[in-house]
Amino acid sequence: MSTSEAPGQSRGWDTWQVRRTARNVAFLSPWLIGTGLFFLYPLAATVYYSFAHYDGFTSPELTGLDNWRYVFGHYPMFWPALRNTMWLVAVMVTLRVVFGLFLGLLVTRIRLGAGALRTVLYIPYLAPPVAATMAFAFLLNPGTGPVNVVLGKLGLPEPGWFNDPTWSKPALTMLALWGIGDLMVIFMAALLDVPTSQYEAAGLDGAGRWATFRFITLPNISPIVLFAVVTGIIQTMQYYTQPLIAGRVASGVIGGSGQQFEPGYPAKSTLTLPQLIYNLGFQRFDTGSASVVALVLFALSMVFTVLLMRRSSGLLGDGEGT
Amino acid sequence: MTADTAAAAGPLDATSPRTLSGRPSRRPRPPRRIDLEWIALHAVGIAIGLVFLLPFVFIALTAVMSDQQTLTRDLWPQTFEWHNLVDVWKTPGFTTWWRNTIVYAVAGTVLSVVSSFPVAYALARFRFRGRGLALGVVIATMMLPPQVVTVPMYLVWAQQFHLTGTLWPLIIPMGFGDAFSIFLLRQFLLTIPSECIDAAKVDGCGDFRAMLYVAVPMARPGIAAVALFQFFYCWNDYFGPQIYASENPGAWTLSYGLETFKSAHHTDWNLTMAATLMVMAPVIIVFFFAQKAFIEGVTLTGVKG
Numbered sequence: 001m002s003t004s005e006a007p008g009q010s011r012g013w014d015t016w017q018v019r020r021t022a023r024n025v026a027f028l029s030p031w032l033i034g035t036g037l038f039f040l041y042p043l044a045a046t047v048y049y050s051f052a053h054y055d056g057f058t059s060p061e062l063t064g065l066d067n068w069r070y071v072f073g074h075y076p077m078f079w080p081a082l083r084n085t086m087w088l089v090a091v092m093v094t095l096r097v098v099f100g101l102f103l104g105l106l107v108t109r110i111r112l113g114a115g116a117l118r119t120v121l122y123i124p125y126l127a128p129p130v131a132a133t134m135a136f137a138f139l140l141n142p143g144t145g146p147v148n149v150v151l152g153k154l155g156l157p158e159p160g161w162f163n164d165p166t167w168s169k170p171a172l173t174m175l176a177l178w179g180i181g182d183l184m185v186i187f188m189a190a191l192l193d194v195p196t197s198q199y200e201a202a203g204l205d206g207a208g209r210w211a212t213f214r215f216i217t218l219p220n221i222s223p224i225v226l227f228a229v230v231t232g233i234i235q236t237m238q239y240y241t242q243p244l245i246a247g248r249v250a251s252g253v254i255g256g257s258g259q260q261f262e263p264g265y266p267a268k269s270t271l272t273l274p275q276l277i278y279n280l281g282f283q284r285f286d287t288g289s290a291s292v293v294a295l296v297l298f299a300l301s302m303v304f305t306v307l308l309m310r311r312s313s314g315l316l317g318d319g320e321g322t
Numbered sequence: 323m324t325a326d327t328a329a330a331a332g333p334l335d336a337t338s339p340r341t342l343s344g345r346p347s348r349r350p351r352p353p354r355r356i357d358l359e360w361i362a363l364h365a366v367g368i369a370i371g372l373v374f375l376l377p378f379v380f381i382a383l384t385a386v387m388s389d390q391q392t393l394t395r396d397l398w399p400q401t402f403e404w405h406n407l408v409d410v411w412k413t414p415g416f417t418t419w420w421r422n423t424i425v426y427a428v429a430g431t432v433l434s435v436v437s438s439f440p441v442a443y444a445l446a447r448f449r450f451r452g453r454g455l456a457l458g459v460v461i462a463t464m465m466l467p468p469q470v471v472t473v474p475m476y477l478v479w480a481q482q483f484h485l486t487g488t489l490w491p492l493i494i495p496m497g498f499g500d501a502f503s504i505f506l507l508r509q510f511l512l513t514i515p516s517e518c519i520d521a522a523k524v525d526g527c528g529d530f531r532a533m534l535y536v537a538v539p540m541a542r543p544g545i546a547a548v549a550l551f552q553f554f555y556c557w558n559d560y561f562g563p564q565i566y567a568s569e570n571p572g573a574w575t576l577s578y579g580l581e582t583f584k585s586a587h588h589t590d591w592n593l594t595m596a597a598t599l600m601v602m603a604p605v606i607i608v609f610f611f612a613q614k615a616f617i618e619g620v621t622l623t624g625v626k627g
Contacts, residue, residue, distance in 0.1 A: 028456070033498050034437075049473070103370070106367055113364075128558040130580050131577075131580060138595060139380055245581060274561075277469045277470075281473040282476070295470075
């Protein structure tokens with residue numbers, strides 16, 4: 001790694017400046033090397049491959065916009081995956097934020113057994129995604145799953161869940177709501193940070209419950225709501241393990257990379273963009289088209305990341321420094 | 323508590339908000355009083371808590387069912403087949419997956435904490451041109467879907483280093499700073515008063531020694547949170563082992579192996595749920611021992627600081 005291009009004026013460096021720059025570079029070096037090797041290089045390579053025909057074995061051949069035309073125009077999984085992601089952003093992210101805020105309000109108001117309740121609500125978040133998804137695939141399996149057994153006993157219809165294209169995404173949403181613990185804790189901390197004096201003032205003015213929530217609580221925690229929404233959108237675009245495992249378990253085709261599995265089972269309803277990268281790059285050895293999808297995913301994530309950085313200045317807040 | 327402070331605190335504790343402020347104040351959170359609202363609140367809490375626990379209950383009940391009974395719609399086991407858990411443990415490869423997962427999680431955690439700390443320290447304490455940009459790149463890479471850079475990275479690990487089929491392509495990059503750890507540690511380091519570190523430097527410590535002997539001990543809760551997150555990330559990682567380790571069953575981790583477990587046992591939900599339970603257990607046990615550090619870390623990821 002070259003250290004000679006360190007920032008600073010090019011003229012008349014005194015030894016103090018040189019030593020300070022050397023110090024900064026030394027402290028940052030693991031990250032500088034890592035970013036170069038594991039981020040900038042692969043990103044540049046992805047851009048290059050997206051304009052080339054490359055199977056990973058023979059050397060790449062530039063083919064212009066062929067891959068881009070294929071992915072947007074002919075690849076049958078691209079638009080379903082993008083539609084699924086939009087569905088998940090609209091429904092799953094919204095429900096998670098609303099439910100997370102509701103649980104935050106609940107656990108900050110409950111007095112008896114609050115600690116136990118918090119722990120119970122938090123633990124599902126920690127369950128490894130593969131294990132949690134397999135558990136839900138069992139709980140929701142149409143034949144013998146406990147959820148349908150209970151629904152049947154109540155005389156209610158028994159949906160096909162992960163085996164039915166209309167119910168597979170709601171089933172994934174239920175799984176995501178079970179793992180709400182992260183948002184609950186974040187909202188809990190935010191709610192406890194709202195100054196009590198503001199509540200007292202609202203009480204003196206005779207504000208009702210809803211008015212207090214609308215005009216005191218919500219404005220105070222709105223940065224956290226925004227944070228939850230934007231990180232939720234970014235996480236949804238990376239959504240991979242849960243839909244993949246759910247589809248595989250439900251279809252009965254699982255394990256061994258060689259086995260034939262129809263991605264997005266049932267009927268492409270659980271396809272997400274990262275699954276396309278795996279399908280194109282590692283199952284069909286079409287590195288070029290996989291790179292196109294990767295760049296689309298990258299661009300979408302960047303848009304929301306920049307939005308997040310713009311809106312929450314606390315994220316980039318200045319520390320003091322030497 | 324000494325008698326003096328107890329006496330001073332006494333009147334405050336004893337007074338209700340009403341007499342304290344001199345006039346009736348309607349606070350949104352009434353002091354412990356059992357009324358209709360209290361009952362409704364706790365009823366909702368209990369109901370939601372039970373719903374959150376139910377999946378674990380059903381998993382555990384199914385895990386000890388007999389093979390025949392898992393094919394039925396029964397919810398309660400007729401006989402408790404505890405040997406299911408032993409059978410899972412004896413599945414070929416299961417102990418290997420455990421070992422691999424522990425190696426990946428421990429090595430990944432240690433490497434990322436050690437390599438991320440100096441970077442976080444520099445971003446929190448040093449002033450230099452491009453610091454804002456560096457921080458922006460850290461956050462961007464933190465938010466970046468890991469799948470974006472996978473295809474070219476796989477080709478490098480396969481063609482240049484011949485390390486596919488092992489967990490090294492997942493462990494080695496952890497030694498070069500992990501964006502999430504850097505971000506979280508920096509957030510934590512910002513809360514440490516600079517006077518402490520300045521004092522050490524006045525006493526003749528260099529920057530590195532000041533970091534090592536002052537900042538590291540003071541940042542212990544932050545380090546604990548980062549280590550826990552990293553450990554859980556590695557433990558739960560499915561995509562990484564799928565990409566790099568799938569071709570060699572000797573390198574599989576629990577998350578990856580668990581998925582293949584279902585195919586080996588077709589409709590035997592009992593054994594699959596027993597295995598699922600055993601993969602979930604360590605994470606939950608670790609959580610109970612380190613609950614405080616964990617919750618602190620989660621709130622630190624929010625827009626505080």
